[in-house]
Amino acid sequence: MSIIPSPQNLEQVFSSTNYFIDFYQRHYKWSKDPVERLLEDIFYKFNQDYDKICEKDNSVNAETIAARVSSYFLNTYVTNTIGTDVYLVDGQQRFTTLTLLFIQLYQLAIKFNSELQEWIKARVYGVSGPNKNFWVHHTKHVKTLEALLNNINFSDIESNGVTGSNMVNNSKIIKSYIEREITNLHKFDAFIYYLLRKIEILRLEVSQQDVPMVFEVINDRGVRLKPHEILKGKLLGQIDKDELELLKLNDIWETQIVKVGVGNDDDSDEIDKFFSSYIRSKVVDTRSALEKYTEKNYHKALFENESNLYFKLHRNPAEIKKFIQNDFIYFTNLYCKIRDLKDIFQEEYQHLYFNFLNDLSNIYILILSSIKHNDSKEDDKIKEVSYHLDRIFCLLQLQKADSNNLLTNLIYKISSEIRDSEVDLISIVFDKYLIDSLKTAKNTEVTEVFNYNYFKDVGYSDLNTRFSRYFLARIEYFLTKNAVAEMQNNFNNLVRNNGYANGHHIEHILSYNEENLLMFENEEIFERERNRLGGLLLLRGNSNQSSGNEKYVDKLKTYAQSLYWNATLNSDTYHSNLDLKNFKSRFDLDILPMSKFGPEELEARHRLLSKMILIIWS
Known part of the structure; x- marks a missing residue:
């Protein structure tokens, strides 16, 4: 693996390179806290040294003051160059926030009538002929950046999606922050010299084949991205960028992710629950193996051992393309169908509703396990699996045979035997495990799924x-x-x-x-x-x-x-x-x-x- 480091100041970073936003970091998601932390980091050393220098001699010009302020290291960013295009593997959140900072500093420069206006504006975009090219290349959000640059009222800016909305919201935060920190032209000019010449950042250039691995390592450290976002990088990072655009794989991915559901808090997103359930349904045969595929770590295990034997996605661009275009679409749609059907009682799907009434959420695993891609018996299997899960759950309870974790253990055994199976096999497998469980619980030979002798004393104290x-x-x-x-x-x-x-x-x-x-x-x-x-x-x-x-x-x-x-x-x-x-x-x-x-x-x-x-x- 080859990683090439290159230290730069912000003037150099934002001067001649268009940074394309890679598919791994499509959305700008920073909120108030990380934006203010970045501003605090930038202003802390400057304010400290500026006050000391001006206290001794307030006649020192702004550029000289900035030269005397200690340098500040703003971490690293990671790029991957393909042809003449430079892609941000890591750093999009900071680079976008810095662009928004430059735009608001440009507005403040106009207010103070600073001679540094054009110097600041040149950190936002470059000009090629009649075209204006923003250094941070948010293709779908150029209008938002233009509106911010033209000082349109925040409330009048039409923002597009998560990225556009966060650009506007964070610009408000930045504007308020810098106007509070910088109250005169002298301090403003000194800060600009400091920001562009004394803030240093280290560029790491990685090769295309190392992008998925580097991406995961970087983002695991700060838990900045959710598992599905890291998985996206590991999958799409294996595919040639021209093919990604041609096949619209990123659009497919984003559409399905939104359909399943993502959140804004620290809890697992619905899409992470999908991936965990889906992968378990296809590869886990025993309860002891399920911990490798939790909602927090499935993205690591997907490319290993039994998982890779089934999905074949490790260093396999051809399979990844097929997976995204076929199985990913089909099974996320199926997951949404199950989720929607479970919420309201419908007689046709009553047992699916009953499963969730009893918090039997492992039904996802059993249904996803039994169904194949484009399965003509999809509805039949949903109904059959739902009925038999309700049945085994109830009959074990009603005969005092449901010991601790019994059903959880059974789920994975049953799942492994009905995986990609025919409908007729489902009832056979469930009956086998129901009979076996009764035999174990009663320590005797059992031939029927229900026996009055096991039920006759069941009552209030035996059931929750x-x-x-x-x-x-x-x-x-x-x-x-x-x-x-x-x-x-x-x-x-x-x-x-x-x-x-x-x-x-x-x-x-x-x-x-x-x-x-x-x-x-x-x-x-x-x-x-x-x-x-x-x-x-x-x-x-x-x-x-x-x-x-x-x-x-x-x-x-x-x-x-x-x-x-x-x-x-x-x-x-x-x-x-x-x-x-x-x-x-x-x-x-x-x-x-x-x-x-x-x-x-x-x-x-x-x-x-x-x-x-x-x-x-x-």
């Missing part, structure tokens, strides 16, 4: 509250959908909302009172039995509180006015209800009103739930 609410919400949905009734509340209110008005809470049919205690041998048995799922309901917050420790006959009045599953306890629900009668007959379900509720009724309701579980998750 979210899942208990979800389970009862699914029972409610099953009943209303098939008995031609309306859901009284949406799933969010039934499962996640904890508010007093619309949030729902777990209701024990058997209240803690003397009458109910007498129906059981002892208090311990009573407590265990009343917590079984057959003895639980969902009630809206205010109804749950009003029901309290009432006797069962009094609670029935509340149940009759609440959810369908609750109302089936009340005989009034069955009057002239042909839809309910047909529903019971079609599924052979013994749904009956109960005028009293004791051990036998509780067992009957629990067994009824088990039959519905078999229908819903069979």
Whole structure:
């Protein structure tokens, strides 16, 4: 590897070279803090020495004062020269900010009527014939720079995208800062001489083949760029720049990045979540291997070992071009489709919605794993994977077989077996791991995905509250959908909302009172039995509180006015209800009103739930 250093002052840097903004640093993203830090660095030494010199002799001319101020080193910038074009590999943020500084200093020079006006303006652009060429070559933002140079009101400048908007906003910051620091012509001229002749910066020139590696090393140090931005540099840096323009690869990349989503804070951007999920879906077979592909470091591991065996992107421009034009577009679009479908309940994609209702975000990995590029069975696979993830999650919970991290471990095993598979294989793989998990949990031979013996004691203390609410919400949905009734509340209110008005809470049919205690041998048995799922309901917050420790006959009045599953306890629900009668007959379900509720009724309701579980998750 060859790196050639070349020290320069700012007059030399901004005098004869057009710096093209490389694809790795397309946007100017600096905000107020880094801009002010740069200004503070530049002004600190100057202010210190200027005040000392003027204190002793205020007749010293500006140029002499600047010559006496100590030099200041402004770090390095990295370039890559192709033909006659010089590209900025690293330094665009500083160079753009310095250009904005020169423009605002030019405006201040006019205000002070300084003789250095033209000298400053020459640091912004050069002239070739009738053309004006800004040294920092922001092709898409020349109009913004022109407007700033012509001192158009900031509010009247039409800025284009992130870069243009930040140019305008940061110019306001710079204008305010320098007008506060420089209040007279003498100090202004001294500062200009200091800025252009005493501020030094080191240019590092690297060869084309070393650009991706140098780019990553530089940007890893300060964590200035997000992983997807570094990945972009490592990928596009391998491709000839003429081809990048011809094939519009950068435009494709930017379009898809914006579509998936980026943020402005320190948290992971949505696009980084995509890359992490996508790469894991295609190469990770065990949970132990997933740490290499987190949202923070996937860009490093993509070019190594099993990842490179699958994607073949290391030093392979041909594959990179194919990847960006094909898989990258297809799978980012697929990711967005999954993300959009999950947010609103749609019957066709109900299980995808259910997965996210239970925070099963690993569904991304399973779906992306199963689907091939331009997969004709895309929708079928989304539905099939979503259904089976919901099924394995629920059946393991309902049979007390979901030990710590079990499902997380299963995700990667299942993913590896359904990768790029046919639709029919998906159910087979899920069933295999469901049976294997039950065998391990129960330490016995298992042949069925659901066994009443494993379910009979499951209750409130065995399940987290979210899942208990979800389970009862699914029972409610099953009943209303098939008995031609309306859901009284949406799933969010039934499962996640904890508010007093619309949030729902777990209701024990058997209240803690003397009458109910007498129906059981002892208090311990009573407590265990009343917590079984057959003895639980969902009630809206205010109804749950009003029901309290009432006797069962009094609670029935509340149940009759609440959810369908609750109302089936009340005989009034069955009057002239042909839809309910047909529903019971079609599924052979013994749904009956109960005028009293004791051990036998509780067992009957629990067994009824088990039959519905078999229908819903069979």
